[in-house]
Amino acid sequence: MTLIEPGLYVRDGFAEGPLADAALSRAARAGRLLNELQEQAPTMTDGHLRDGVYQALRRFTQEQPPACQVDSLTALIRRGVRIDWPASDRLSCA
16 A cells, blocks of 8 residues: 555555545536436526536545536537546546
């Protein structure tokens, strides 16, 4: 086991600890939000869809997502392209 910082360590190539658990939780929640948006997209205005994509990405990164990324994902969803946001139960380390 390698300690990265308090609350985050690596074991067998995977991050573990409370910080890793929080990141996995954020990823899963962002994925659920994007799935909901994709289902509701036909009934949403462009502005509401863009706001929803922004909120999902912000929830994941905990920072303001780049506008170009928000716009790109919004356009893909609007065109009906399915956005997969897989979230596993373990966070692998490179």
